[in-house]
Amino acid sequence: MSSPAFRDILPPFPEPPLTIAVSECLTGAPVRYDGGHRASAWPREALEHLYGFRPICPEVGIGLGVPRASIRLVGAPGAPQAVGVEDPSLDVTERLRDYANARLPELDEVDGYIFKARSPSCGLQGVPLHAGPEAPPIPAGRGLFAARIAEARPRLPLEDGENLFDAGALESFVTRTFVHAFWRRTIADGIDAARLVAFHSACKYLVMAHAVPGYRRLGALVSDLSGDLQTITQRYLKTLMDTLATPPTRSSHANVLQHLQGYVKRTLGAEQRRALAASVEAYRLGKRPLEPLLNAIREHLRAAGADYAASQYYLHVPRVARFGDEMPARER
Numbered sequence: 001m002s003s004p005a006f007r008d009i010l011p012p013f014p015e016p017p018l019t020i021a022v023s024e025c026l027t028g029a030p031v032r033y034d035g036g037h038r039a040s041a042w043p044r045e046a047l048e049h050l051y052g053f054r055p056i057c058p059e060v061g062i063g064l065g066v067p068r069a070s071i072r073l074v075g076a077p078g079a080p081q082a083v084g085v086e087d088p089s090l091d092v093t094e095r096l097r098d099y100a101n102a103r104l105p106e107l108d109e110v111d112g113y114i115f116k117a118r119s120p121s122c123g124l125q126g127v128p129l130h131a132g133p134e135a136p137p138i139p140a141g142r143g144l145f146a147a148r149i150a151e152a153r154p155r156l157p158l159e160d161g162e163n164l165f166d167a168g169a170l171e172s173f174v175t176r177t178f179v180h181a182f183w184r185r186t187i188a189d190g191i192d193a194a195r196l197v198a199f200h201s202a203c204k205y206l207v208m209a210h211a212v213p214g215y216r217r218l219g220a221l222v223s224d225l226s227g228d229l230q231t232i233t234q235r236y237l238k239t240l241m242d243t244l245a246t247p248p249t250r251s252s253h254a255n256v257l258q259h260l261q262g263y264v265k266r267t268l269g270a271e272q273r274r275a276l277a278a279s280v281e282a283y284r285l286g287k288r289p290l291e292p293l294l295n296a297i298r299e300h301l302r303a304a305g306a307d308y309a310a311s312q313y314y315l316h317v318p319r320v321a322r323f324g325d326e327m328p329a330r331e332r
Contacts, residue, residue: 004201004307004308004311005198006197006198006199006201006202006308006311007198007202007311009194009195009198010186010195010198010199010202011182011185011186011188013178013182013313013316013317014178014181014182014185016049016050016051016318017049017050017051017052018050018051018052018110018111018112018177018178018181019051019052019053019054019109019110019111020051020052020053020054020110020111020112020113020114020177021053021054021055021056021107021110021112021113021114022053022054022055022056022113022114022161023055023056023057023114023115023116023119023122023161024055024056024057024060025037025038025039025057025116026038026039026041026042026044026055026114026116026161027039027044027053027055029055029057030066031057031059031060031066032066033059033064033066033067033068033069033070033071034067034070035066035067038116038161041116041117041161041162042114042161042162042164042165043164043165043170046164046170046320047164047174047320050174050318050320051112051177054106054110056103058096058099058100058103058121058122058145059071059092059096059121061099061103062092062095062096062098062099063095064092069084069085069086069087069090070084070085070086071083071084071085071090071092071120071121072085072120072128072130072137073120073127073128073129073130073141073143073144074088074129074130074131074132074133075129075130075131076131077129077140077141080093080129080141080144081093082096082120082121082144088133093144096121096144096145096148097144097145097148099145100144100145100148100149100152101148101152103149104149104152104153107149107153107156110156111156111157111177111178111180111181111184112156112157112158112159112173112176112177112180113149113153113156113157113158113159114158114159114160114161114164114173115143115146115158115159115160115161116160116161117160117161117162117163118139118160119143119146120141120143120144121143121144121145121146122143122145122146123141123142123143123146123160124142124143124146124150124158124159124160125142125160126139126140126141126160127139127140127141127142127143128141129141146158154238155180155237155238155241156180157173157176157177157180157241159173166247168247168248168249169247170320171247171248171319171320172210172244172245172246172247172248174317174318174319174320175206175210175244175317175319176241176244176245178317178318179203179206179240179241179244179313179317180241182199182202182203182313183199183237183240186199191229191233192229193225193229196222196225196229196232196233196236197222197225200218200219200222200236201308202311202312202313203240203312203313203314204312204314205256205259205260205309205312205313205314205315206244206312206313206314206317207240207243207244208252208255208256208259208314209248209252209253209255209256209314210243210244210245210246210247210248210252211243211246211252212252212255213243214239214240214242214243214244214246215243217239217243218236218239218240218243221235221236221239222236250283250284250285250286251284253283253284253290254280254281254283254284256314257280257283257293257297258277258280260297260301260309260312260315261273261276261277261280261297263301263304263306263308263309264276264300264301264303264304264306266304267300267303267304268300268304276296276297276300279293279296280293290319291319294315297315298310298315301315
């Protein structure tokens with residue numbers, strides 16, 4: 001089976017391991033304020049075969065040491081300060097932001113970042129925030145280091161570690177990191193209209209598995225490239241990563257599998273078509289796992305010579321989440 005035209009002008013799909021940044025305490029390093037770690041606060045075992053980890057602890061990075069006085073967020077949601085719990089005169093707000101700026105260049109070489117949830121430096125969302133020194137906390141803050149990273153690298157896949165115990169969120173994060181790596185390699189020597197269309201062609205069904213509205217918006221973007229290509233490319237990348245942030249479901253996967261069935265309907269006998277359709281429906285209903293079904297679809301597509309469909313990134317992107325499979329227990 002020959003490669004479709006879009007594969008001929010694209011780099012190979014990225015293979016594990018990718019490099020991602022991780023809050024250092026999640027790796028088991030004793031760098032928390034109390035000398036502890038949070039190695040069980042994310043599903044590391046489900047990910048370590050896919051990634052090489054680049055650990056970063058901003059609080060140690062700004063010189064607070066271990067053990068150290070704990071800090072918290074105080075102030076308005078849009079402009080909090082990171083100050084000492086016991087000694088409010090300890091203010092590390094600007095130091096955390098400056099440290100984030102210092103680490104930004106190396107993040108050009110990573111394809112994702114997993115943060116320690118609810119940390120005043122690293123938490124992405126729901127960090128305890130105090131309106132004043134004596135006010136009770138509300139879960140409305142964002143860690144100052146993480147906030148600066150998110151602001152400066154808005155297309156980099158980011159996630160709080162504990163969210164990855166959810167199978168859909170885990171699959172979405174893994175997909176985003178590998179698509180991010182594929183994109184970086186695609187544009188390494190620049191982007192032109194042909195390469196953008198080729199990239200979209202390769203990722204078409206992967207995007208559809210996450211959100212059909214986003215799939216349609218992306219299709220509309222690449223259907224008219226008569227405007228400024230740089231502007232279109234930036235809009236495309238934002239829409240792509242936003243769409244892939246929507247976790248797929250059994251129904252959305254089944255929708256894609258049904259589309260792929262269309263490429264083999266003329267080469268399968270009636271009984272084979274019925275069996276394949278029944279397998280897709282069984283998956284949708286939660287009665288069978290995804291991976292064996294993907295393997296069967298791949299074989300049918302190869303036998304049919306359906307090179308366009310067989311070369312879709314949907315069929316090759318690494319997956320770790322299996323709907324219905326048990327995930328590691330969340331740290332309490």
